[in-house]
Amino acid sequence: MKTLIKNARIISPDIDINNASVQIEDKLITRIYLPDESLPHADSVIDVKGKMLLPGFIDIHVHGRSGYDFCDGTVEAIDNMARKKLEDGVTSFLGTTLTVSEAQLTATFHAAAEYAGRNDQASARITGVHLEGPFFNSKCVGAQNPEFLRLPDIGLVKRLHSIFPVKKVSYSIELEGALDFTRQLVDMGIMPSCAHSAAKYSDFKKVWALGLRHMTHFCNVMTPLHHLEVGLVGGGLLHKDVFIEMICDKIHLCPEMIQLLFEIKGTDKIMLVTDAMRAAGMSDGEYDIGGMTASVKNGCARLSSGVVAGSTLLYYRGLHNVHEITGLPLKELVKTTSWNQARSLGLERLGKIETGYIADIIICDNDFSPSLVFVDGRQVFVR
Ligand SMILES: [Zn+2]
Structure with a gap:
């Protein structure tokens, strides 16, 4: 044919x-x-x-779509997400977990394995899992459920990885055991990524030396740039070989920050993500996020504390925002929607026409x- x-x-x-x-x-x-x-x-x-x-978009950080969350732990949830993501231009994605119990994570991985084993889907391809937590600093929990936080535990990653491939793990690099954890992730061929962190630049240098090259939703819930302590934001800007995820919904990053990051990092090291929760593609209202309730108003999801709880961004709109803000040529911007994701995570023969x-x-x-x-x-x- x-x-x-x-x-x-x-x-x-x-x-x-x-x-x-x-x-x-x-x-x-x-x-x-x-x-x-x-x-x-x-x-x-x-x-x-x-x-x-264009090459189909690769969303390496997405929790949900159209009322479903990856961590619902059902084939039905993944199937609906994967079909609906096509409408946003996404052809591959990493199912992204929330900070939930091991039992819920295990059920989610079994559902992903069962879903990926079917060959009849007219849907976006799930190429693996992005474990977002549960290895987070309790002071930087963001909209993750504090009840299920734990220290870095390679045993848990191995148990889940034996069910369905883990491609990326986001965790707080300052936690006890994080250096050994980083080393073991690199040995397993899984991309370690800084997230939800109060780490200092000196902490970042240690994990960078071990091979960490990703930063999750850059600037969000991480140590900001300060003139006497550049923090994780400073680390991501200084180290030219580090890839950064950006949520370009103009809620998680203001337009000027989007412009600044493109000027400093360039299109070779930026990866657009949605970090979308289950309300993406739905109307305003109340939605569950990892056992907590988020209220969505005008497309912005927040917990009752006011903390932003993921996005409702549709992938192609992120590209639209970035194109409008930076004015960069599309042959440059398409690196940030699929090529950088594919080459940095070893997703072979994806991301180019x-x-x-x-x-x-x-x-x-x-x-x-x-x-x-x-x-x-x-x-x-x-x-
Ligand atoms: Zn997330």
Whole structure:
């Protein structure tokens, strides 16, 4: 089966070509045709009439969508999240956990394994799990449930990893045992990431030396930049090889901070995430988050204490915000929506429109809302 998507504006890292075409055979992109090349016969030809064609977005930090949370621990929850994420342009994601009990985490991992084992889904692909906690400093709990906090415990990570792959672990690097924990995560090929932390810059240097290269929702619930102690924000800015997650809903980071971070870190080290909770794609109201209640007003989720509790961001709107704020070329910005995630987490053959890559493709309108989505070369969403 050969499919040809023609008359597209192809945007991929360092590439922006009008009137080009992409050939898909089975799961792969097998050729790109430039505007002056003649096109071969194909079983299916889709004329996208000049619309943008991008690599599918990879959301490495997402808890929920459309009323469901990954930690509901059911196949139904993951299935609904994975289908609805297609509408936001997301073709791969890391199911992200909350700070909950081990029993609930175990149920969630079993559900993920069962879901990923099916091969009939018309949905975004779950490529693994991002464990957000439960290894957090009680002083930096944010909107995580304090009841289930614990010290870094590689045994727990190993038990869960044996059920379904853990790709990334977010934890407070200043906790007792965190250095050994970092070393063991690196040995297991799992990306360690700084999060929810009161760590000093000196703490950061120790985990960086052990191989930590990610920072979770940069600036949010971490030591800020101070002129006598640069903290974790200073560490992330100083170390050029560190990747940072950014929630670009204009609630978690103001527009000026988004602009500043793009100027300092550049598009090679930024990864846009949603950190969306279950209210994403839903109306305002009250929603459960890890056993607590968040009130959502005008799309902003907060606990009764006033603490922001995740986002309700739809992925493509984050790109829209960043494009508007930074004015950077799209062939640069698409690095932050899929390529950096794929290469830093070892998600092979994802994140580019290039021969030999997996055909995870979105066709977008000018506001980046997807009108057509392909996963594994198969059309899985049409608006
Ligand atoms: Zn989160």
